[in-house]
Amino acid sequence: MTKVNVNLINGIALAFEGDAVYSLYVRRHLIFQGQTKPNQLHRLATNYVSAKAQAMLIEAMLDHNLLTEEEVAIYKRGRNAHSHTKAKNTDIITYKMSTGFEAIMGYLHMTEQITRLEELVGWCISYVEENRTKK
Secondary structure: OOOOOHHHOOHHHHHHHHHHHHHHHHHHHHHHOOOOOHHHHHHHHHHHHOHHHHHHHHHHHHHOOOOOHHHHHHHHHHHHOOOOOOOOOOOHHHHHHHHHHHHHHHHHHHOOOHHHHHHHHHHHHHHHHHHHHHO
């Protein structure tokens, strides 16, 4: 793969990558938990990867001061990027927050900060599971 200056990549492109990366980690987690039925996998994955879930996660990450200054800047870059697509099944604020969340995941993956990526993904998975059991 060709090395690219990630700082030149727009927030939407980072989010595109981040969406795929985060979804892969969530899918792997669910399969390793023993979930194998496609409909069940999709329904369970939505708890982690929907725009609403990602907006909740980024809000919690910011509240818990989990992100570095650089990661917060990437979040804002993704959140504030102009997308030509409309939010599906959610409001624009939630959609933009989830885009910022995905931009962080894409940035960490593209800059090969895999340990940090896995640390944040692990925190997110735990957070979703803890909050699902509280309901």
